[in-house]
Amino acid sequence: MKSIFSVSAIIIVLVFGGLSASAQNPDFPWPEGKKMAISLSFDDARGSNPDPGATLLNEYGVKATFYVVPASMESDIEGWKMVVETGHEIGNHSLYHPCSGNFAWSRDRALEDYTIARMRKELSDTNDEVERLLGVRPEVFAYPCGLSFVGKGEETQSYVPLISEMFLSGRGWLDEAPVDPYYADMAQLTGMKMDNMSFEEILPIIEAASENRQWLVLAGHENGTEGNQTTYLSMLRKLSEYANDPANGIWIAPVGTVAKYVKEKRTAMEGNLNIPGISKPAANGNIYLTSEKGRGIGPDIQYMPEWNAFGWFMAKDRVEWDMNLPKKGSYEVWMEWSVSDEEAGKPFLLTSGDQTIKGVIKPSGSWETFQKIKIGELTLDEDFNRIVVASGQEFDKGALMDLKALTLVPAKK
Template sequence: MGETHISRRTLFAAMAGLAGAGSAAAQPQGWPDGARGAVSLTYDDGLNSQLDNAVPELKRLGLKATFFLTEDNAHWRLSDWEALARDGNEVANHTMSHPCALSGYSTTRFAAAEVHRMEGYLDAHFGSDRERTFAYPCGYLGLGHGRRHARYARYRRVLERDGVVAARTTAGGPNRPEMAAADPLHLHAFEPTYEGDTVAPALRYLTETVARGGWAILVFHEVAPQWLHEGDVSVATHNRILEHIAALDVWCAPMGQVFGYVAHRWGRAA
């Protein structure tokens, strides 16, 4: 029997509804400068449109973000990505070639050809002293054959062995910081314009984040003049979302930076 498909918006709406009733009691304390939550802006695939259209708005608003690069795309404008990192943004691992269907990969092949090789590329061009963070290509969490749990465990072992400290999915409600600290290779994230070019899903997600004192990780891909298909965001909608974040009482910082704070503040040794 095939798996039932549930849209990303439907899934988030259900999760937000279940969480909403206890939001006030659940709100943790401890974000920097008394902020009511945290937000990380993440951009996948190392696309030229991110450099051309997203980065100027980030600079205008004084926001820093995480860019999950693939070597296949990033090498075309490597000097621009290097300048972006020098300006305080995070660059991180999205594999060498962005494979989605991983049933044909052995653990050894995937680790060597996609994860470890990309870490070496990032080390060479962006320094080896950075936190190693990762975004699952296509949001797929399984590697090789077998039952879902076994495929997921296999993927996690690859990341752990390569020193990845935090990994981002593409689904789930705002992260509870204590849960993010406990399970850092399964950070929730939300693609607010995946199914349409509107700000409303992002605003609802951010409202829930602030209400619960959580950590929102937003995901963007193409930042284009117009929304054409799933995964895009228009420049106008992207900029409206960023302006809304800039006006909120939240700490907006790259994913690795926020995770480092979360691990220190809410981790087991805290």
């Protein structure tokens, strides 16, 4: 329970669902003190993208990402060369735009008939063709129709791992929330619709993303004044003016530019972020349940990145860890914690399913001194398991402990 690290809860607003979840991390460090990032993106290489689309954006110095199908560019190669020369990003949107055969127009290139190998070849061929036509090789990808599977029934497979391997990022379509820069899978960036929407309709989404320091990736198609799947020029003008106003704290840049920045920052901050996730056994068989991957739940508990531990652990707080195990096994449970002599002596409970380990938090020497001891054993099932650490009784003053980690060591037979 050391002096509290200055953190702000980052609220992930699911704009259409009204739900939220919190993470205890510092505000994401956008460049030059900006509050958020916006990326404009357009799919299919529509004829209106170079002009008036890119032409309008160039008036404001705004650069976008254009995810292209190479064959669609051939009627206006000079226009597309202008798009590249003026600093916009070209992304891969596949060779033939395969979608589900549920769409009659896609029946001859149905994703249900694809394999991972076929998709890999076509995406590579797309990169080659874009490079031949425009002299640039795409680093980013957008899923046609927002669909990320190949095959059908029992043979269905995700091709997200392929995109993760081949590209810096992959963008979806018709998603319901901006990108959380701390958590997002770069191969599954959320793309939110901007077609057929006014600036006034999009502004609340921008404001919510700004408040929560998120990355808003907007996705559209045509550029014009009317028509289906059209991002209105009037909206783009207002959005560009709004983004260019320093008072609004917006960094507007292509998807690839923002993705590289986010990856660099996440790498630099690795080990100091609380991003709950599934833990798996390490190569030595141990399972390391670090505070970075735990979920702190309760009114007072805080993740403290300077100590890589959960502090302000009060009676109504708890920490949860989730695991996936390849097989059932028994494990010794080692806990790493700290507590002052004055606060020591409170009971704790560790539970997993119907198993419970009870103990008392012994003195570690100080809040700054961490100790690690074996507290008991558990038998964990194959596949999903959850471990919960909580107080063993109610108390009004002081704190339970600062909890750094659990280590599960395979029990000797």
